[in-house]
Amino acid sequence: MPQTGLDQGTGNVAAAATHTGAPTIDALGQFVLAPVPFIGSAVNFTQSNLLMVIGSAMVLWLLYAGSKPRAVVPGRLQAAAELSYDFIYRMAVDQIGPEGKRYFPFIFTLFFFVLMGNLLGLVPFSFTYTSHIAVTAALAVLVIVIVTVVALIEHGWHFFSYFFPAGAPKFLAPLIIPIEVISYLSRPVSLSIRLFANMVAGHVMFAVFATFVVMMGSAGVLGIAAAIGPLLVNVVLMGFELLVAALQAYVFAILTCIYLHDAVHLH
Amino acid sequence: MRVGVELVSALVVAVAIGWGLDHWLHTLPLFLIISVVLGGAAGVLNVWRLVGPAPRS
Numbered sequence: 202m203p204q205t206g207l208d209q210g211t212g213n214v215a216a217a218a219t220h221t222g223a224p225t226i227d228a229l230g231q232f233v234l235a236p237v238p239f240i241g242s243a244v245n246f247t248q249s250n251l252l253m254v255i256g257s258a259m260v261l262w263l264l265y266a267g268s269k270p271r272a273v274v275p276g277r278l279q280a281a282a283e284l285s286y287d288f289i290y291r292m293a294v295d296q297i298g299p300e301g302k303r304y305f306p307f308i309f310t311l312f313f314f315v316l317m318g319n320l321l322g323l324v325p326f327s328f329t330y331t332s333h334i335a336v337t338a339a340l341a342v343l344v345i346v347i348v349t350v351v352a353l354i355e356h357g358w359h360f361f362s363y364f365f366p367a368g369a370p371k372f373l374a375p376l377i378i379p380i381e382v383i384s385y386l387s388r389p390v391s392l393s394i395r396l397f398a399n400m401v402a403g404h405v406m407f408a409v410f411a412t413f414v415v416m417m418g419s420a421g422v423l424g425i426a427a428a429i430g431p432l433l434v435n436v437v438l439m440g441f442e443l444l445v446a447a448l449q450a451y452v453f454a455i456l457t458c459i460y461l462h463d464a465v466h467l468h
Numbered sequence: 469m470r471v472g473v474e475l476v477s478a479l480v481v482a483v484a485i486g487w488g489l490d491h492w493l494h495t496l497p498l499f500l501i502i503s504v505v506l507g508g509a510a511g512v513l514n515v516w517r518l519v520g521p522a523p524r525s
Contacts, residue, residue: 376506383482383503383510384517391477391514395470452470 228408232332232401249330256317256330285313289454296458300465307347308461311340312454319400319446323439331449332400334393341389344457352464363467392456399449403442410435474514482507 234247267282275283289309293301315331322329330336352360364381365374413431417424486503490496 379503379506380510380513383478383485383507384513386485387474387478387481387510387514390481391473394477395473398473399469 226409226412228405228412231328231404231408234333248328249333249336252318252321252328252330253314256314256321260313260317292455293458296455297462297465301458301461304351304458304461308454308457311344311457312450315340315396315453316447316450319450320443322400322404323442323446329400329404331396332404334397337393337397338389340396340453341393344392344460345389348457348460348464351461352467355465356467360467363463388456388460392453396449396453399445403438403445406438407435407442410438471515471518474518475511478511478514479504479507482510 234249236242237246237248237251240246263278263285264282267278270276270279272279286309289312290302290305293305293308295301297304318329318331318336321327322332352363364378364385366377366381369377410431414428414435417428417431482503483500486500486507489499489503493499
């Protein structure tokens with residue numbers, strides 16, 4: 202009796218082992234932070250921070266190497282640097298007005314930090330630091346604090362008239378002011394959730410379809426033939442995610458511009 | 469996606485404010501109910517600003 206019990210036990214363990222050995226869909230494991238080896242664990246320097254450093258260094262390098270040649274007819278690197286400068290400069294001036302020049306460095310930094318986070322996250326074995334709400338929320342809070350401070354400096358106490366549109370009937374003030382204040386405070390929330398949700402959704406889809414490939418591939422010849430489907434989906438998805446990465450960085454930057462426009466002009 | 473985020477984030481902020489006020493003043497359902505209504509209105513306002521006609525200026 203004990204012998205059979207033992208057999209059954211080992212059989213169960215073996216079955217459990219094969220069960221866990223088979224690929225299961227683990228879509229969220231890719232977002233786990235891990236300290237970088239050798240230097241990371243003492244100061245909680247994770248792969249997310251490492252990617253931030255790499256991304257920032259790449260932008261700095263692009264601007265440095267791009268502005269070094271000073272050619273009249275720019276080469277590829279110089280053209281890239283000039284295009285990125287021009288693109289953000291025009292965005293700032295178009296959206297904010299002539300005052301936008303002052304905020305250009307801020308918007309440029311923000312756009313390229315987010316863009317690098319989104320793009321570097323698409324490199325295999327890399328990590329998307331914009332997929333953490335802590336990062337995007339910190340950026341959004343930075344934006345909203347700067348916007349509010351700019352508005353207070355530009356307009357002083359007059360800034361608070363922003364929460365009550367001119368011409369509205371006075372007796373509606375107790376209704377309009379809380380709604381406007383909530384609307385104003387919801388900006389950082391929507392700003393951070395939009396970026397974070399887009400990045401998480403894209404990478405979860407990558408993980409799910411990649412797991413499909415492995416699961417179907419382990420199911421015999423027919424499965425391998427069928428696994429081409431999700432593989433193709435992932436290839437298409439990569440192109441789509443490149444679009445989303447650039448688009449979300451653009452949305453983040455242009456919304457910052459619109460908020461700065463509101464702060465500078467009040468409406 | 470954008471519209472949904474705008475709508476929900478206003479509500480999230482409003483509920484946080486309402487619940488915080490209630491927690492502070494010990495009037496639990498009162499401000500929460502008020503702020504849910506105001507938050508819904510603020511969400512609609514956000515969406516209106518997003519998809520509505522551009523403001524004249």
